[in-house]
Amino acid sequence: MMPQQAWSKKRERQYEHIKESAQDRGTGEERAEEIASRTVNKERARSGEAKQRSRSSVKDVSSGHRGGKRSHQGPGGPTKEQLYNEAKQRGVEGRSTMSKAELAKALGR
Incomplete structure (x- = not known):
C-alpha cells in the first residue's frame, strides 16, 4: 500500500x-x-x-542519522525548535520570545 x-x-x-x-x-x-x-x-x-x-525538516539531523536520539526520554528531550513548532501548531501566544523551558512549560511538559 x-x-x-x-x-x-x-x-x-x-x-x-x-x-x-x-x-x-x-x-x-x-x-x-x-x-x-x-x-x-x-x-x-x-x-x-x-x-x-518545515524548517526542522531541512535544518535538523537527517531521520536516518537521528535514529531515536530524540525519542523524548532522558536528558534534553525535544529541541527548542521542536517545542516551538508544537507551540505554533497549538497556537500558543508569545512563543517567539519564549525560552526552551518556557515553551516546555506552556505546552504542559
Whole structure:
C-alpha cells in the first residue's frame, strides 16, 4: 500500500522498509504506517522533492542519522525548535520570545 501518489519507486521501497522495521520492533500496523510516511515525507522535503517543508525538516539531523536520539526520554528531550513548532501548531501566544523551558512549560511538559 502506498499512501502518496507523488512518491518515486525509491520512496515506495523506503516506506515499505521503514514500515516493516517498525512492525518488527512490535509497533502496530497503523502506527508503523504513520512513522514510515512521516519519515519518507521528511526525507522528500530534505531533498527538495516536496512542495512544502518545515524548517526542522531541512535544518535538523537527517531521520536516518537521528535514529531515536530524540525519542523524548532522558536528558534534553525535544529541541527548542521542536517545542516551538508544537507551540505554533497549538497556537500558543508569545512563543517567539519564549525560552526552551518556557515553551516546555506552556505546552504542559
